[in-house]
Amino acid sequence: MLKVNDINVFYGNIQALKGVSLEVKEGEIVTLIGANGAGKSTLLKTLSGLLKPKTGTIEYMGKVVSGKVPQAIVKAGISHVPEGRRVFSNMSVEENLELGAFTRKNSREIREDLAKVYELFPRLLERRKQLSGTLSGGEQQMLAMGRAIMAKPKLLLLDEPSMGLAPLMVKQIFNIIEQINKAGTTVLLVEQNANMALSVADRAYVIETGRIGLNGTAAELQASEDIKKAYLGGA
Amino acid sequence: MEWLQQLINGISLGSIYALIALGYTMVYGIIKLINFAHGDVFMVGAFVGFYAIKGWGLGFFPALILSMAFCAVFGVLIERIAYKRLRNATRIAALITAIGMSLFIEYGTIYVRGAQPEAYPAGVLPSSSINLFGAHINSQALLILLVSVVLMIILQFIVQRTKMGKAMRAVSHDMEAARLMGINVDQTISFTFAIGSALAGAAGVIFGIYYTKIDPLMGVIPGLKAFVAAVLGGIGSIPGAMVGGIILGVVESIVSAMGFSLWRDAAAFLILILILIFKPSGIFGKNTREKV
Ligand SMILES: Nc1ncnc2c1ncn2[C@@H]1O[C@H](COP(=O)(O)OP(=O)(O)OP(=O)(O)O)[C@@H](O)[C@H]1O
């Protein structure tokens, strides 16, 4: 479904991604783990069109999408839940969700999807009129995810959804990620919480200072001594 | 009942400031630029209205709408030609460009039509004295106030209820997140310039009718005062611009009514200095950003 071929991405003169290639197949949850500053967010931003690769291509459903504007990429079915949620805190929960459906026209379908999002996140329904800046961190994460779903994506990009959340909330969020995936959405999940990520993912890539290192099935990586040492908190 | 009269005059004047201040504040809200050419869009609006009324014999409302449409296009052109390419430049570079654009419009207008002032034709709007609780109020002042209020209500509707208005709010809050929603940021910024400039154009026509004399440099002082109004209300805040404009207009009328009319302009700038010292974020401004 998604094929990243040898992309190089720069911020000015600084190279953040060095020859990155990876693949996500339809129906999978693929996770990308790596330390701070490894280039995880940069990769997601490149996939959603916020950044352009200097060389290399990104193919999505058989078409090259690298170089397209975010608007076109959202329309094609890729939604990005950014690091730190980035909800529109000056707007209500429901307005945020409506903005998620910005590129869509059919208002009846949008209303149906809104109901589905509220079903998935009952918390948001209770708080639909509340300013989203007043939500708790976990609720904001739910809102950011709900907002992305409102675009009706085929591929969902999640950037550190567990960041700053208590263990119970992390569990809940990961449960929902699995639910979303079961309902037919492919997921590319960026995480520092490698334990949790590997427990829900089918396959995983490790990124280190802009390069893809190890990759394999989640089970393989969970068993790997190197991964245990570096990302799973010892043996 | 003298004070009521002054109050109404002040509110009418203030509503003109408010209409201009809205453009400053919306543009600032979305691209963090103080658009110093905005007062000159107001001037251009006044001239378009003048030629429409005097040259083509249009009535008040057609001239108002024509001026608003012209200024909307004009504002978008300014943004596309001068500001768009500076979006990632330093704030100071953008500010200097805005000042350059302002001078260009002022002296471009003088080049095209000369520097001589014009007098707005009388009788475009009925001018009679209405007796309200013993105060003599000019019907023009009331009508102008009414038009301004209607325009601000329409603006609120656009910003709060329409899809484009929601996009504007999203872009001004977080441009990158707005892009991720599939919002076309360039188009949204152009739309903001169009709306802000249309309001300035309306203010120009209203000003011309109320104060009769217009000239190519007429935008400078009202432009600066509207800027003060925007800062007073909290730059970036739409209700702030409305309230700031009205407050400034009322303060000026009070200062005049007390017999210090020569100090009117000074009062506006004294207000600016006081806000910048005591509450730089303005009445409706946020002190902190809630962004993570
Ligand atoms: N806007 C920017 N300008 C310049 N350099 C940047 C910019 N954003 C990121 N970088 C650099 O690119 C590299 C990768 O950053 P990125 O944000 O992709 O890391 P990350 O893996 O998401 O880290 P984290 O886990 O902390 O979110 C870092 O060295 C970072 O300093």
Ligand SMILES: [Mg+2]
């Ligand atoms: Mg990151």
